[in-house]
Structures are given as C-alpha cells and as structure tokens.
Amino acid sequence: MTDFDAIDALLAGAGKEVPLPMAEERRLLREELHLSRAQLAQVLGVSPSTVGGWEAGREPSGETRVKYAYFLEGARAKLTAGTAGQSSAGEPGDEAVADAGPVVGPDDDGDVLAVPQPCVLCGQPARHQVEGFPQHLDPAECAAGSLPAAAQPAPEPAAGERDRGGAGEARQAPRGRHGVKVVAAGGRVRPAGAPDPLAGRIISAVTAALGEHSGDADEATQALVKRAIPDAMALLDQARKGGRYDVVAHPWLPDILRKQTAKGADQIWEARPKWTRPELPAGAHEVTALDVNGAYLSALKTHLPLGQLEHSTDGQHNPRRAGVHLITPPDWDHDQALPNPIGQRDEPGPLWVTEPTLRLLLRLSGPKYGLCDPPVIHESWTSGATEGLLEKFRITLKDARDRAITEDDDVTLEYVKAMYSKFVSTLGESNYNRELYRTDWMHLIRSQAFANLWWRAHRAYDQGLMVVCAMGTDELHVIGDWRAVFPEGRGLAEMKPKDVYTVGSAGHGTPEEA
Known part of the structure; x- marks a missing residue:
C-alpha cells in the first residue's frame, strides 16, 4: 500500500460525527415523552448521571452517540406526529385541565398550581411549586420520610357509597392474618422485614471483597476504599429511583x-x-x-x-x-x-x-x-x-x-x-x-x-x-x-x-x- 492509498483509506474511514440537538432540547424531548433518565440510560447502556451530563451540554462519542442521536430523532418524530394529531382533533375538552400549569394571579408569586400535582419529595398532591418542582411549602404537610402514598390508608367511603360496589371499583383489602405489613422505602414500600436492596449493595460489596482477598480485612478495606467513588455514585443512582425529579449532574456554573x-x-x-x-x-x-x-x-x-x-x-x-x-x-x-x-x-x-x-x-x-x-x-x-x-x-x-x-x-x-x-x-x-x-x-x-x-x-x-x-x-x-x-x-x-x-x-x- 502506497502512502496515498493509506491516506485514501483514512479518509474513507473518517466521518463527521452525528449531529445532536442543543442540550436543552435533548432534555425536553425525553421529558415530553414522560421517560426518566434511568429508562433511557438502561437502553443505551450508560448511567442516568451520564444522560444528565449529555442534557447539560456534555457530548457523547462513538457508537453511543449514534444510538443517542437515533433516540432523539425518533422522539422528535413521535412528538411532531402527536402534535399534528392533537391540532386536528378540535377544541380540547375537560381532559386538558389535568395538565394545566401554574395559575398566576395579580396577588400571587406564580407558584400556585391550578391542579394539585405530586410533591417531588413525598409524592402526595401539592398545590404549590418551586422553580417548576411541585412541593409542599409547609413541612408539616409533606409526607417525605414518613409513610408513602402507596401505604396511606384509604379514605372512608361516603355514607351512600358504603354498600355500593361495582365490579370496576377498587376495594380496600380486609385487615386480617393474610395482610402484608409494609414499611417506607423512599418513594415506594417494601414488606416489613424484607432486606433493603440499597443496604444489600453495601453488604454484597464487602462480602465480595473479603472473598477476593481470602478474608484479609486490611486488603479488603484497601480495595473497597479505592472503589468508593464509583460505588457511591451507583448507590446514589439506586437511591434516586422512584424520585419525581432528576438531578442535574453537569449544570453550567458561574x-x-x-x-x-x-x-x-x-x-x-x-x-x-x-x-x-x-x-x-x-x-x-x-x-x-x-x-x-x-x-x-x-x-x-x-x-x-x-x-x-x-x-x-x-x-x-x-x-x-x-x-x-x-x-x-x-x-x-x-x-x-x-x-x-x-x-x-x-x-x-x-x-x-x-x-x-x-x-x-x-x-x-x-x-x-x-x-x-x-x-x-x-x-x-x-x-x-x-x-x-x-x-x-x-x-x-x-x-x-x-x-x-x-x-x-x-x-x-x-x-x-x-x-x-x-x-x-x-x-x-x-x-x-x-x-x-x-x-x-x-x-x-x-x-x-x-x-x-x-x-x-x-x-x-x-x-x-x-x-x-x-x-x-x-x-x-x-x-x-x-x-x-x-x-x-x-x-x-x-x-x-x-x-x-x-x-x-x-x-x-x-x-x-x-
């Protein structure tokens, strides 16, 4: 192969990187489809924090970039088709009210919601938002850290409804020996006494390190300390599952x-x-x-x-x-x-x-x-x-x-x-x-x-x-x-x-x- 052949081969193999939308549009495309960073990260084979970095301006490369571009292009096409369908459907009915944004009146500061939305901390309906995130302004109203929504007791039915019960109505499970006791687990619940999967990650890591080093505590400790940062980030990603807002991993900073x-x-x-x-x-x-x-x-x-x-x-x-x-x-x-x-x-x-x-x-x-x-x-x-x-x-x-x-x-x-x-x-x-x-x-x-x-x-x-x-x-x-x-x-x-x-x-x- 001559020098010119090598140059031709180099040019043939080179290619311009697949273009991507601006960082803000990347985030909006995902959010408009009601997809979490964790969902997208799973199909792309990266961590949710990496997706957050892309949405803050970092640039992926190689095959991952091609896959990410494919997703963004498909998301844009899907949303464009959906918008076209809505515009031909006539005037919106009552269903549109459920997606109403904040109501801004002459006497408020723009953070009162027309329709209660799930609080980003506890998941219970909140009537206010802070910087676009629905929250309870009064800590006494927020159930974060206490019993999540899924474990709250159902409200008592009205007097006229106690004896009615159609086939499509949900009924509260009878209290008895077959009930399953649950405890709070972040934004979800788990059976009482069941192992905490987050704690299990720590236990498993320690057990594996001791096994790899034949029970030598000093060597196992050194190995665990060396991997403490990636392990902490993986634990944080797991702890954020079920969260109702995403962490901005790489924001612009002054x-x-x-x-x-x-x-x-x-x-x-x-x-x-x-x-x-x-x-x-x-x-x-x-x-x-x-x-x-x-x-x-x-x-x-x-x-x-x-x-x-x-x-x-x-x-x-x-x-x-x-x-x-x-x-x-x-x-x-x-x-x-x-x-x-x-x-x-x-x-x-x-x-x-x-x-x-x-x-x-x-x-x-x-x-x-x-x-x-x-x-x-x-x-x-x-x-x-x-x-x-x-x-x-x-x-x-x-x-x-x-x-x-x-x-x-x-x-x-x-x-x-x-x-x-x-x-x-x-x-x-x-x-x-x-x-x-x-x-x-x-x-x-x-x-x-x-x-x-x-x-x-x-x-x-x-x-x-x-x-x-x-x-x-x-x-x-x-x-x-x-x-x-x-x-x-x-x-x-x-x-x-x-x-x-x-x-x-x-x-x-x-x-x-x-």
Missing part, C-alpha cells in the same frame, strides 16, 4: 464556582472555623477534646439547588431557593466566647458565602438570638431547592454505619466512611468523579458541616460549658461536664472524647501545651 488557576481555588468562602478562645480564667482547667461523628454524613441533609443556578441582585433571601451569595458579613462581638459564624477571615469587605452560612447568619441576627446584625446581600446565584435531595442516600449510609459499629465491623465502617467523604470531596473539578459535577453542592455540604459544628459550640456555651476551641467540622474543646450536654457514643447525634488535657496551673493562668 465563574465564581470555577478555579481561578489550575491549582488554585474558586471564590467561595466555606466559613471553616479555626478558632481558639483568646483567654481563660486564672488557674488550672481540664479540657476535653470532643470529636463529632460523621460530620459530612450529617451534612448531606442540607438545602441543595435542584437545577442550574440563576443570578439575582434584589438583595433578598428566598428560603425556597439555595445557592451562593455575595454578602457583607456583620460585625461579630462575641469572639471571647464563641467562634465567628463565618470563620476566621482577615480581609474585610464582601465575600461569597454558601446557603448554610447565610442561613446561620440570618438566624443569629433574628429576634430569638440577636447576636449580630443581618448580613447585607449584594447578589446571589440560586435555584429552587430541597433539603431532602440526598436523604435516602444519607439514610442508607447511616444505617450501614450504625450496623458496622454494632457488629464491630471495621471493614464496612471504613468503606462507608470513604463513600460519603470521597463523594463530597470529588463533587468539584475532580478527575476522580466524572458522573456528578456540582461544585456548588460540594461547598454547601462542607459549609453545612461547619455550621453544624458552630451550633454544637453554641449549645455547649448555652448549657454552661466553656468553649475553648472549634476546628474544622469535627473538633470541639470544652471545659465542664460535657456529658450533661451531649450524649456520649459513636452515633451521628453523639460525641466522643478523643483527648483530655490540662491548661494553666494552680499558681497562674498561663496556658500550657496540650
């Missing part, structure tokens, strides 16, 4: 959430505490260093934005949204006894903070505490938010952690710890997690962990302990009977001592090295 240099940081201030009480009373003091258990695991329960962040400059905080905010923080006059809620910062002036930090400042400036002035909000990047987005994922990891502690299972304990800690740390610009790229979530979860530590410090102070030091997400040093304030143990709501030392002496108040 420049403030992007690294300024290759090895630098972005512009978000996480309010990481690094505080030590400047002075203690004269004399010797016994200090206990307390350790917070599973700080990042607890912080997964925080207000996270569902979709792409949107810019606003009205200077107002909307509790139904979450994101990052440019604020001028208030002065803090309590540094002698409590850490500053925004952490130790030397530079004055405005800074970008996260939702947990802003909510902490707003709460402390309110009438209940009155510890500072309200922060001044200059601009915000936010989206409609929910506090329960990662709740099923969090509860699965928490339950696995609790079982591992009870059973003295260090292999599972280290595996679970690696799953949630690496999940948080790789949500940003990371080469280790390509499935979910949410730098905003990473900052919010971290800041929630710092805010949780601040509230523990305040609780200690409020209950008469002397707070000596607060560091990071999990370290709190106090003087006094801490067991009267915090339960001792390894659970998420408990604290455990990791060191006891003495500061000062009977003769003078000079601090000594710990």
Whole structure:
C-alpha cells in the first residue's frame, strides 16, 4: 500500500460525527415523552448521571452517540406526529385541565398550581411549586420520610357509597392474618422485614471483597476504599429511583464556582472555623477534646439547588431557593466566647458565602438570638431547592454505619466512611468523579458541616460549658461536664472524647501545651 492509498483509506474511514440537538432540547424531548433518565440510560447502556451530563451540554462519542442521536430523532418524530394529531382533533375538552400549569394571579408569586400535582419529595398532591418542582411549602404537610402514598390508608367511603360496589371499583383489602405489613422505602414500600436492596449493595460489596482477598480485612478495606467513588455514585443512582425529579449532574456554573488557576481555588468562602478562645480564667482547667461523628454524613441533609443556578441582585433571601451569595458579613462581638459564624477571615469587605452560612447568619441576627446584625446581600446565584435531595442516600449510609459499629465491623465502617467523604470531596473539578459535577453542592455540604459544628459550640456555651476551641467540622474543646450536654457514643447525634488535657496551673493562668 502506497502512502496515498493509506491516506485514501483514512479518509474513507473518517466521518463527521452525528449531529445532536442543543442540550436543552435533548432534555425536553425525553421529558415530553414522560421517560426518566434511568429508562433511557438502561437502553443505551450508560448511567442516568451520564444522560444528565449529555442534557447539560456534555457530548457523547462513538457508537453511543449514534444510538443517542437515533433516540432523539425518533422522539422528535413521535412528538411532531402527536402534535399534528392533537391540532386536528378540535377544541380540547375537560381532559386538558389535568395538565394545566401554574395559575398566576395579580396577588400571587406564580407558584400556585391550578391542579394539585405530586410533591417531588413525598409524592402526595401539592398545590404549590418551586422553580417548576411541585412541593409542599409547609413541612408539616409533606409526607417525605414518613409513610408513602402507596401505604396511606384509604379514605372512608361516603355514607351512600358504603354498600355500593361495582365490579370496576377498587376495594380496600380486609385487615386480617393474610395482610402484608409494609414499611417506607423512599418513594415506594417494601414488606416489613424484607432486606433493603440499597443496604444489600453495601453488604454484597464487602462480602465480595473479603472473598477476593481470602478474608484479609486490611486488603479488603484497601480495595473497597479505592472503589468508593464509583460505588457511591451507583448507590446514589439506586437511591434516586422512584424520585419525581432528576438531578442535574453537569449544570453550567458561574465563574465564581470555577478555579481561578489550575491549582488554585474558586471564590467561595466555606466559613471553616479555626478558632481558639483568646483567654481563660486564672488557674488550672481540664479540657476535653470532643470529636463529632460523621460530620459530612450529617451534612448531606442540607438545602441543595435542584437545577442550574440563576443570578439575582434584589438583595433578598428566598428560603425556597439555595445557592451562593455575595454578602457583607456583620460585625461579630462575641469572639471571647464563641467562634465567628463565618470563620476566621482577615480581609474585610464582601465575600461569597454558601446557603448554610447565610442561613446561620440570618438566624443569629433574628429576634430569638440577636447576636449580630443581618448580613447585607449584594447578589446571589440560586435555584429552587430541597433539603431532602440526598436523604435516602444519607439514610442508607447511616444505617450501614450504625450496623458496622454494632457488629464491630471495621471493614464496612471504613468503606462507608470513604463513600460519603470521597463523594463530597470529588463533587468539584475532580478527575476522580466524572458522573456528578456540582461544585456548588460540594461547598454547601462542607459549609453545612461547619455550621453544624458552630451550633454544637453554641449549645455547649448555652448549657454552661466553656468553649475553648472549634476546628474544622469535627473538633470541639470544652471545659465542664460535657456529658450533661451531649450524649456520649459513636452515633451521628453523639460525641466522643478523643483527648483530655490540662491548661494553666494552680499558681497562674498561663496556658500550657496540650
């Protein structure tokens, strides 16, 4: 073969990539057909998060791209044919009312629905929506985390209907020894006592790793920690099944959430505490260093934005949204006894903070505490938010952690710890997690962990302990009977001592090295 023949063969084999619609149209085509990302991902042989990335602007390649283009073209043709059929069917009747969108009146803010729609958290009918997601605005009305709709008792029939019962009417199953007890399982139910399939994934992974390494706990642990990130993403995908909204895995992010240099940081201030009480009373003091258990695991329960962040400059905080905010923080006059809620910062002036930090400042400036002035909000990047987005994922990891502690299972304990800690740390610009790229979530979860530590410090102070030091997400040093304030143990709501030392002496108040 001559050089020219090789070039001809190269040109013959080369081809222009199959064109795809714009990212927003890809999502709309799927949603118009009422198909979930999981359904599409299954037939294409990828993960739901990968489909989410394509719908946010990432580009597939190779044979997968051809298959995806084929689906999109078929979806467009199907929808076009359906639209044509509807236009020739005359005026819409009562059936169209069921798909009515939000009703916007002169006195409302545009979030009241004409017809109740399933809440994205619990599935029960909700009359409001936040950024396009139906939700209960009052947490007391939301059944998320309690008995799902499928397990709710049926309403009592009206008096005139009790003795009627046509062949097509559904009847409540009689209560008796043949009934099946069920328990809540996210958006579904499962028989009571049946194994949780999510927990089963963790158990199976640990069992397989121990088998592969002939029961060597150290080697099995190392292998599990190495695969913690993909395993956590697979667990999250399973935990999202049955969810009524999709996670936007790769949204467009503003420049403030992007690294300024290759090895630098972005512009978000996480309010990481690094505080030590400047002075203690004269004399010797016994200090206990307390350790917070599973700080990042607890912080997964925080207000996270569902979709792409949107810019606003009205200077107002909307509790139904979450994101990052440019604020001028208030002065803090309590540094002698409590850490500053925004952490130790030397530079004055405005800074970008996260939702947990802003909510902490707003709460402390309110009438209940009155510890500072309200922060001044200059601009915000936010989206409609929910506090329960990662709740099923969090509860699965928490339950696995609790079982591992009870059973003295260090292999599972280290595996679970690696799953949630690496999940948080790789949500940003990371080469280790390509499935979910949410730098905003990473900052919010971290800041929630710092805010949780601040509230523990305040609780200690409020209950008469002397707070000596607060560091990071999990370290709190106090003087006094801490067991009267915090339960001792390894659970998420408990604290455990990791060191006891003495500061000062009977003769003078000079601090000594710990």
